[in-house]
Amino acid sequence: MPLGGRGCGFCSVFHRLLIPRLPGIKISPGLSGPVVLSSANRNEEKTTGTKMAIAGEQHTLDIPSPPRRKSARSEQVYRKEMFLSRQRSPAGRIPYKRYLGAPIRYAGGKSLATGIIIEQIPGDIRRLVSPFIGGGSIEVACAVEIGIPTVGYDVFDVLTTYWKAQLRHPAALYERLSRFEATPEEFRRAKETLRQHWKKERRDLHWLDVAALYYFTHNTSYGPGFLSWPSYIYMNQDRYEKMIKKVAQFAAPNLTVEQASFETVLPKHRNDFLYCDPPYYLGRDTKMFRGIYPQRNFPIHHNGFDHALLKDLLNRHKGGFLLSYNDCPQIREWYADYEISTPSWQYTLGQGETRIGKYRPDGNHVKQSHELLIYAPPAA
Numbered sequence: 001m002p003l004g005g006r007g008c009g010f011c012s013v014f015h016r017l018l019i020p021r022l023p024g025i026k027i028s029p030g031l032s033g034p035v036v037l038s039s040a041n042r043n044e045e046k047t048t049g050t051k052m053a054i055a056g057e058q059h060t061l062d063i064p065s066p067p068r069r070k071s072a073r074s075e076q077v078y079r080k081e082m083f084l085s086r087q088r089s090p091a092g093r094i095p096y097k098r099y100l101g102a103p104i105r106y107a108g109g110k111s112l113a114t115g116i117i118i119e120q121i122p123g124d125i126r127r128l129v130s131p132f133i134g135g136g137s138i139e140v141a142c143a144v145e146i147g148i149p150t151v152g153y154d155v156f157d158v159l160t161t162y163w164k165a166q167l168r169h170p171a172a173l174y175e176r177l178s179r180f181e182a183t184p185e186e187f188r189r190a191k192e193t194l195r196q197h198w199k200k201e202r203r204d205l206h207w208l209d210v211a212a213l214y215y216f217t218h219n220t221s222y223g224p225g226f227l228s229w230p231s232y233i234y235m236n237q238d239r240y241e242k243m244i245k246k247v248a249q250f251a252a253p254n255l256t257v258e259q260a261s262f263e264t265v266l267p268k269h270r271n272d273f274l275y276c277d278p279p280y281y282l283g284r285d286t287k288m289f290r291g292i293y294p295q296r297n298f299p300i301h302h303n304g305f306d307h308a309l310l311k312d313l314l315n316r317h318k319g320g321f322l323l324s325y326n327d328c329p330q331i332r333e334w335y336a337d338y339e340i341s342t343p344s345w346q347y348t349l350g351q352g353e354t355r356i357g358k359y360r361p362d363g364n365h366v367k368q369s370h371e372l373l374i375y376a377p378p379a380a
Protein backbone atom coordinates (compact mmCIF):
# COMPACT_ATOMS: atom_id res chain seq x y z
CA MET A 1 0.00 0.00 0.00
CA PRO A 2 1.64 3.26 -1.08
CA LEU A 3 2.01 5.76 1.69
CA GLY A 4 -0.74 8.33 1.57
CA GLY A 5 -3.27 5.93 0.10
CA ARG A 6 -6.34 4.69 1.93
CA GLY A 7 -5.40 1.91 4.26
CA CYS A 8 -5.64 0.44 7.72
CA GLY A 9 -5.62 2.50 10.91
CA PHE A 10 -1.99 1.68 11.55
CA CYS A 11 -1.06 3.15 8.15
CA SER A 12 -2.84 6.41 8.78
CA VAL A 13 -1.32 6.72 12.27
CA PHE A 14 2.05 5.97 10.69
CA HIS A 15 1.36 8.64 8.08
CA ARG A 16 0.42 11.26 10.63
CA LEU A 17 3.41 10.47 12.81
CA LEU A 18 5.92 10.37 10.01
CA ILE A 19 5.13 13.27 7.74
CA PRO A 20 5.63 16.09 10.25
CA ARG A 21 9.05 14.63 11.13
CA LEU A 22 10.36 14.79 7.59
CA PRO A 23 10.28 18.40 6.45
CA GLY A 24 10.91 18.99 2.77
CA ILE A 25 9.77 15.53 1.77
CA LYS A 26 7.07 15.08 -0.80
CA ILE A 27 5.48 11.76 -1.56
CA SER A 28 6.02 10.54 -5.05
CA PRO A 29 3.32 7.96 -5.84
CA GLY A 30 5.18 6.80 -8.93
CA LEU A 31 8.08 5.68 -6.77
CA SER A 32 6.14 3.36 -4.49
CA GLY A 33 7.12 -0.25 -4.67
CA PRO A 34 8.96 -3.02 -2.89
CA VAL A 35 12.05 -2.11 -0.95
CA VAL A 36 14.71 -4.68 -0.25
CA LEU A 37 16.10 -4.04 3.18
CA SER A 38 19.85 -3.75 3.58
CA SER A 39 21.88 -6.94 3.70
CA ALA A 40 22.58 -6.10 7.33
CA ASN A 41 19.05 -7.14 8.25
CA ARG A 42 20.26 -10.67 8.18
CA ASN A 43 17.77 -12.33 10.47
CA GLU A 44 14.82 -10.18 9.75
CA GLU A 45 11.65 -10.70 7.82
CA LYS A 46 11.48 -8.68 4.62
CA THR A 47 8.92 -5.91 4.51
CA THR A 48 7.80 -3.88 1.56
CA GLY A 49 7.66 -0.14 1.65
CA THR A 50 7.59 3.13 -0.20
CA LYS A 51 10.30 5.24 -1.70
CA MET A 52 10.02 8.97 -1.06
CA ALA A 53 11.68 11.65 -3.14
CA ILE A 54 13.17 14.45 -1.10
CA ALA A 55 12.19 17.81 -2.58
CA GLY A 56 15.11 19.40 -4.38
CA GLU A 57 17.44 16.45 -3.72
CA GLN A 58 18.82 13.74 -5.91
CA HIS A 59 18.20 10.74 -3.72
CA THR A 60 15.16 8.94 -2.38
CA LEU A 61 14.39 7.76 1.11
CA ASP A 62 13.22 4.21 1.72
CA ILE A 63 10.28 4.15 4.06
CA PRO A 64 9.32 0.68 5.22
CA SER A 65 5.69 -0.26 5.60
CA PRO A 66 4.54 -1.05 9.13
CA PRO A 67 4.63 -4.75 10.00
CA ARG A 68 1.47 -6.74 9.34
CA ARG A 69 2.15 -9.06 12.28
CA LYS A 70 2.65 -6.77 15.22
CA SER A 71 4.82 -8.94 17.44
CA ALA A 72 7.33 -7.08 19.60
CA ARG A 73 10.19 -8.30 17.39
CA SER A 74 8.64 -7.32 14.05
CA GLU A 75 7.75 -3.96 15.59
CA GLN A 76 11.45 -3.57 16.47
CA VAL A 77 12.49 -4.43 12.90
CA TYR A 78 10.11 -1.82 11.59
CA ARG A 79 11.26 0.81 14.09
CA LYS A 80 14.88 0.12 13.21
CA GLU A 81 14.22 0.88 9.53
CA MET A 82 12.27 3.99 10.49
CA PHE A 83 15.13 5.15 12.67
CA LEU A 84 17.70 4.59 9.92
CA SER A 85 15.50 6.47 7.43
CA ARG A 86 15.30 9.43 9.79
CA GLN A 87 19.04 9.38 10.46
CA ARG A 88 20.15 9.26 6.83
CA SER A 89 22.19 12.34 6.05
CA PRO A 90 20.39 14.51 3.47
CA ALA A 91 23.66 16.05 2.24
CA GLY A 92 25.09 12.61 1.47
CA ARG A 93 28.66 13.51 2.55
CA ILE A 94 28.35 11.07 5.43
CA PRO A 95 25.84 8.22 5.40
CA TYR A 96 24.07 9.13 8.65
CA LYS A 97 23.66 12.19 10.80
CA ARG A 98 25.11 12.32 14.30
CA TYR A 99 22.72 10.76 16.81
CA LEU A 100 22.14 13.16 19.68
CA GLY A 101 19.83 11.07 21.87
CA ALA A 102 22.34 10.29 24.64
CA PRO A 103 22.69 13.02 27.28
CA ILE A 104 26.45 12.62 27.82
CA ARG A 105 29.46 13.43 25.64
CA TYR A 106 32.08 10.70 25.60
CA ALA A 107 35.62 10.29 24.27
CA GLY A 108 35.58 7.65 21.55
CA GLY A 109 31.79 7.90 21.54
CA LYS A 110 29.88 6.54 18.59
CA SER A 111 27.31 9.29 18.04
CA LEU A 112 28.43 9.76 14.41
CA ALA A 113 28.61 6.04 13.77
CA THR A 114 25.21 5.18 15.26
CA GLY A 115 23.44 4.68 11.91
CA ILE A 116 26.24 2.56 10.44
CA ILE A 117 26.46 0.39 13.54
CA ILE A 118 22.72 -0.03 14.00
CA GLU A 119 22.42 -1.16 10.37
CA GLN A 120 24.39 -4.20 11.47
CA ILE A 121 22.54 -4.96 14.70
CA PRO A 122 19.67 -7.35 13.99
CA GLY A 123 16.38 -5.67 14.86
CA ASP A 124 14.67 -8.90 15.89
CA ILE A 125 16.74 -9.68 18.98
CA ARG A 126 15.23 -10.36 22.39
CA ARG A 127 17.79 -8.21 24.19
CA LEU A 128 20.94 -6.22 23.44
CA VAL A 129 23.82 -6.43 25.90
CA SER A 130 26.64 -3.87 25.76
CA PRO A 131 29.62 -4.64 28.01
CA PHE A 132 31.33 -1.26 27.29
CA ILE A 133 28.56 1.33 27.35
CA GLY A 134 30.61 4.53 27.76
CA GLY A 135 28.44 7.41 26.57
CA GLY A 136 25.83 4.99 25.26
CA SER A 137 24.85 6.42 21.85
CA ILE A 138 24.18 3.02 20.33
CA GLU A 139 22.50 1.68 23.45
CA VAL A 140 20.18 4.70 23.83
CA ALA A 141 19.22 4.51 20.15
CA CYS A 142 18.47 0.78 20.44
CA ALA A 143 16.45 1.17 23.63
CA VAL A 144 14.63 4.43 22.93
CA GLU A 145 14.27 4.59 19.15
CA ILE A 146 13.93 0.90 18.34
CA GLY A 147 12.47 -0.46 21.57
CA ILE A 148 15.06 -3.22 22.10
CA PRO A 149 15.44 -4.06 25.80
CA THR A 150 19.07 -3.09 26.43
CA VAL A 151 21.48 -3.82 29.27
CA GLY A 152 24.70 -1.82 29.47
CA TYR A 153 27.77 -2.40 31.61
CA ASP A 154 31.01 -0.55 32.15
CA VAL A 155 33.91 -1.08 34.51
CA PHE A 156 34.19 2.65 35.26
CA ASP A 157 32.11 3.01 38.42
CA VAL A 158 31.84 6.82 38.41
CA LEU A 159 30.35 6.59 34.93
CA THR A 160 27.86 3.84 35.88
CA THR A 161 26.90 5.88 38.97
CA TYR A 162 26.01 8.71 36.60
CA TRP A 163 24.00 6.34 34.37
CA LYS A 164 22.06 4.98 37.35
CA ALA A 165 21.19 8.50 38.49
CA GLN A 166 20.30 9.48 34.92
CA LEU A 167 18.02 6.50 34.39
CA ARG A 168 16.41 6.28 37.83
CA HIS A 169 16.43 9.82 39.22
CA PRO A 170 16.70 12.35 36.36
CA ALA A 171 14.87 15.07 38.30
CA ALA A 172 17.14 14.76 41.36
CA LEU A 173 20.22 14.73 39.14
CA TYR A 174 18.99 17.79 37.28
CA GLU A 175 18.30 19.60 40.55
CA ARG A 176 21.89 18.96 41.70
CA LEU A 177 23.31 19.97 38.32
CA SER A 178 21.39 23.23 38.33
CA ARG A 179 23.35 24.28 41.46
CA PHE A 180 26.59 24.51 39.42
CA GLU A 181 27.67 27.57 37.52
CA ALA A 182 29.64 26.94 34.35
CA THR A 183 32.77 28.83 35.37
CA PRO A 184 36.41 27.68 35.52
CA GLU A 185 36.50 28.30 39.31
CA GLU A 186 33.41 26.13 39.91
CA PHE A 187 34.85 23.52 37.59
CA ARG A 188 38.11 23.36 39.58
CA ARG A 189 36.26 23.06 42.90
CA ALA A 190 34.02 20.29 41.58
CA LYS A 191 36.94 18.47 40.00
CA GLU A 192 38.89 18.54 43.27
CA THR A 193 35.93 17.07 45.20
CA LEU A 194 35.51 14.35 42.58
CA ARG A 195 39.25 13.63 42.62
CA GLN A 196 39.13 13.15 46.41
CA HIS A 197 36.23 10.74 46.00
CA TRP A 198 38.05 8.85 43.21
CA LYS A 199 41.23 8.56 45.29
CA LYS A 200 39.13 7.48 48.30
CA GLU A 201 40.39 10.46 50.28
CA ARG A 202 36.78 11.16 51.16
CA ARG A 203 33.90 8.73 51.40
CA ASP A 204 31.05 10.94 52.56
CA LEU A 205 29.57 11.95 49.19
CA HIS A 206 26.03 10.89 48.38
CA TRP A 207 26.00 8.82 45.20
CA LEU A 208 23.75 11.35 43.46
CA ASP A 209 26.35 14.03 44.23
CA VAL A 210 29.05 11.83 42.69
CA ALA A 211 26.86 11.49 39.58
CA ALA A 212 26.35 15.26 39.41
CA LEU A 213 30.04 16.04 39.96
CA TYR A 214 30.95 13.60 37.21
CA TYR A 215 28.42 14.91 34.72
CA PHE A 216 29.30 18.55 35.40
CA THR A 217 33.08 18.15 35.20
CA HIS A 218 33.00 15.63 32.36
CA ASN A 219 30.43 17.19 30.07
CA THR A 220 31.92 20.67 30.30
CA SER A 221 35.51 19.48 29.95
CA TYR A 222 37.98 19.49 27.12
CA GLY A 223 38.10 16.15 25.37
CA PRO A 224 35.78 15.34 27.10
CA GLY A 225 37.66 13.51 29.81
CA PHE A 226 37.54 12.42 33.43
CA LEU A 227 39.26 14.92 35.78
CA SER A 228 40.19 16.89 32.70
CA TRP A 229 40.38 20.65 32.33
CA PRO A 230 37.51 23.02 31.53
CA SER A 231 36.55 23.58 27.92
CA TYR A 232 36.09 27.25 27.24
CA ILE A 233 33.35 26.40 24.76
CA TYR A 234 31.36 24.84 27.60
CA MET A 235 32.12 27.48 30.24
CA ASN A 236 28.96 29.26 29.18
CA GLN A 237 25.94 29.35 31.46
CA ASP A 238 23.30 29.42 28.69
CA ARG A 239 24.86 26.48 26.93
CA TYR A 240 25.19 24.64 30.26
CA GLU A 241 21.54 25.19 31.19
CA LYS A 242 20.43 23.94 27.79
CA MET A 243 22.63 20.89 28.20
CA ILE A 244 21.29 19.90 31.62
CA LYS A 245 17.68 20.23 30.43
CA LYS A 246 18.46 17.14 28.39
CA VAL A 247 19.30 15.34 31.64
CA ALA A 248 15.92 16.28 33.11
CA GLN A 249 13.99 15.27 30.01
CA PHE A 250 15.78 12.02 29.24
CA ALA A 251 13.85 8.77 29.69
CA ALA A 252 14.82 5.26 28.61
CA PRO A 253 12.67 2.79 30.54
CA ASN A 254 14.06 -0.27 28.77
CA LEU A 255 17.72 0.60 29.32
CA THR A 256 19.56 -0.49 32.48
CA VAL A 257 23.22 0.05 33.35
CA GLU A 258 25.38 -1.84 35.85
CA GLN A 259 29.02 -1.67 36.88
CA ALA A 260 30.98 -4.78 35.89
CA SER A 261 34.04 -5.86 33.95
CA PHE A 262 33.48 -7.71 30.67
CA GLU A 263 34.89 -11.06 31.85
CA THR A 264 31.98 -11.38 34.30
CA VAL A 265 29.40 -10.00 31.86
CA LEU A 266 29.96 -12.23 28.82
CA PRO A 267 29.50 -15.60 30.58
CA LYS A 268 26.25 -14.27 32.14
CA HIS A 269 24.82 -13.35 28.73
CA ARG A 270 25.98 -16.28 26.62
CA ASN A 271 22.82 -16.30 24.46
CA ASP A 272 22.27 -12.55 24.14
CA PHE A 273 23.36 -10.47 21.17
CA LEU A 274 26.29 -8.23 22.18
CA TYR A 275 27.38 -4.86 20.93
CA CYS A 276 31.01 -4.48 22.04
CA ASP A 277 32.95 -1.24 21.82
CA PRO A 278 36.05 -2.00 23.90
CA PRO A 279 38.96 0.39 24.42
CA TYR A 280 41.19 0.59 21.35
CA TYR A 281 43.92 -1.95 20.91
CA LEU A 282 47.08 0.07 21.36
CA GLY A 283 49.73 -2.61 20.83
CA ARG A 284 53.06 -2.03 19.18
CA ASP A 285 51.72 -2.83 15.73
CA THR A 286 48.79 -0.46 15.79
CA LYS A 287 48.73 2.16 13.07
CA MET A 288 46.33 4.24 15.04
CA PHE A 289 47.51 7.59 16.13
CA ARG A 290 47.65 7.44 19.90
CA GLY A 291 46.62 11.07 20.12
CA ILE A 292 43.17 10.17 18.88
CA TYR A 293 42.06 10.73 22.47
CA PRO A 294 43.30 14.17 23.44
CA GLN A 295 42.43 13.32 27.03
CA ARG A 296 42.94 9.61 26.92
CA ASN A 297 42.33 8.64 30.51
CA PHE A 298 44.59 5.64 30.00
CA PRO A 299 44.51 4.48 33.62
CA ILE A 300 40.74 4.06 33.44
CA HIS A 301 40.02 2.95 29.93
CA HIS A 302 43.12 1.24 28.58
CA ASN A 303 45.78 0.13 31.07
CA GLY A 304 45.75 -3.59 31.58
CA PHE A 305 42.79 -4.21 29.29
CA ASP A 306 42.93 -7.89 28.32
CA HIS A 307 42.15 -7.87 24.60
CA ALA A 308 43.16 -11.53 24.21
CA LEU A 309 40.68 -12.57 26.91
CA LEU A 310 37.91 -10.64 25.17
CA LYS A 311 38.74 -12.48 21.94
CA ASP A 312 38.59 -15.88 23.73
CA LEU A 313 35.23 -15.08 25.35
CA LEU A 314 33.76 -13.80 22.09
CA ASN A 315 34.92 -16.94 20.28
CA ARG A 316 32.82 -18.95 22.72
CA HIS A 317 29.82 -16.62 22.65
CA LYS A 318 26.57 -18.11 21.33
CA GLY A 319 24.23 -15.13 20.98
CA GLY A 320 26.09 -13.31 18.19
CA PHE A 321 27.91 -10.01 18.42
CA LEU A 322 28.93 -6.84 16.67
CA LEU A 323 32.36 -5.62 17.74
CA SER A 324 33.94 -2.27 16.89
CA TYR A 325 37.71 -1.94 17.02
CA ASN A 326 40.47 0.19 15.65
CA ASP A 327 41.89 -1.20 12.42
CA CYS A 328 45.22 -2.88 13.16
CA PRO A 329 46.96 -6.14 12.15
CA GLN A 330 46.52 -7.92 15.50
CA ILE A 331 42.76 -7.41 15.56
CA ARG A 332 42.43 -8.42 11.89
CA GLU A 333 44.39 -11.59 12.63
CA TRP A 334 42.40 -12.54 15.74
CA TYR A 335 39.04 -12.04 14.05
CA ALA A 336 39.96 -13.25 10.56
CA ASP A 337 37.23 -15.92 10.62
CA TYR A 338 34.45 -13.35 11.12
CA GLU A 339 32.73 -10.98 8.75
CA ILE A 340 34.74 -7.75 8.88
CA SER A 341 33.73 -4.44 7.37
CA THR A 342 35.61 -1.15 7.31
CA PRO A 343 32.97 1.54 7.53
CA SER A 344 33.88 5.16 7.41
CA TRP A 345 32.44 7.99 9.38
CA GLN A 346 33.92 11.27 10.36
CA TYR A 347 34.33 12.49 13.83
CA THR A 348 35.67 15.60 15.40
CA LEU A 349 37.20 14.35 18.63
CA GLY A 350 39.92 16.80 19.51
CA GLN A 351 38.36 19.74 17.78
CA GLY A 352 40.07 22.85 19.03
CA GLU A 353 43.42 21.11 19.43
CA THR A 354 46.45 22.62 17.80
CA ARG A 355 48.66 19.51 17.75
CA ILE A 356 49.49 17.92 14.44
CA GLY A 357 51.08 14.54 13.89
CA LYS A 358 51.99 11.80 11.50
CA TYR A 359 48.40 10.69 11.08
CA ARG A 360 47.07 14.20 10.95
CA PRO A 361 49.48 15.69 8.41
CA ASP A 362 47.28 18.58 7.32
CA GLY A 363 46.47 19.72 10.83
CA ASN A 364 42.82 19.23 10.03
CA HIS A 365 40.74 18.44 13.09
CA VAL A 366 38.04 16.56 11.22
CA LYS A 367 39.48 13.09 10.98
CA GLN A 368 38.51 10.00 9.09
CA SER A 369 37.82 7.03 11.35
CA HIS A 370 39.88 3.86 10.99
CA GLU A 371 37.57 1.30 12.45
CA LEU A 372 36.57 -2.27 11.91
CA LEU A 373 33.14 -3.74 12.49
CA ILE A 374 33.31 -7.44 13.19
CA TYR A 375 30.10 -9.42 13.01
CA ALA A 376 29.15 -12.85 14.30
CA PRO A 377 25.54 -14.03 13.78
CA PRO A 378 23.66 -15.68 16.62
CA ALA A 379 24.25 -19.44 16.62
CA ALA A 380 21.36 -21.19 14.85
Ligand SMILES: C[S@@+](CC[C@H](N)C(=O)[O-])C[C@H]1O[C@@H](n2cnc3c(N)ncnc32)[C@H](O)[C@@H]1O
Nearest residue numbers: 106108109110132134135136155156261262277
Ligand atom coordinates in the same frame (compact mmCIF):
# COMPACT_ATOMS: atom_id res chain seq x y z
C1 LIG B 1 35.46 3.04 23.52
S1 LIG B 1 34.69 3.31 25.06
C2 LIG B 1 33.01 2.98 24.68
C3 LIG B 1 32.40 4.15 23.99
C4 LIG B 1 30.91 4.01 23.76
N1 LIG B 1 30.61 3.03 22.78
C5 LIG B 1 30.29 5.33 23.37
O1 LIG B 1 29.67 5.46 22.29
O2 LIG B 1 30.41 6.29 24.13
C6 LIG B 1 35.20 1.91 25.98
C7 LIG B 1 34.57 1.78 27.35
O3 LIG B 1 35.02 0.55 27.93
C8 LIG B 1 35.14 0.73 29.33
N2 LIG B 1 36.02 -0.33 29.86
C9 LIG B 1 37.37 -0.38 29.92
N3 LIG B 1 37.78 -1.55 30.44
C10 LIG B 1 36.67 -2.27 30.71
C11 LIG B 1 36.41 -3.57 31.25
N4 LIG B 1 37.41 -4.36 31.64
N5 LIG B 1 35.12 -4.01 31.35
C12 LIG B 1 34.09 -3.20 31.00
N6 LIG B 1 34.26 -1.95 30.51
C13 LIG B 1 35.53 -1.50 30.35
C14 LIG B 1 35.67 2.14 29.49
O4 LIG B 1 35.38 2.65 30.77
C15 LIG B 1 34.95 2.88 28.36
O5 LIG B 1 33.77 3.48 28.83
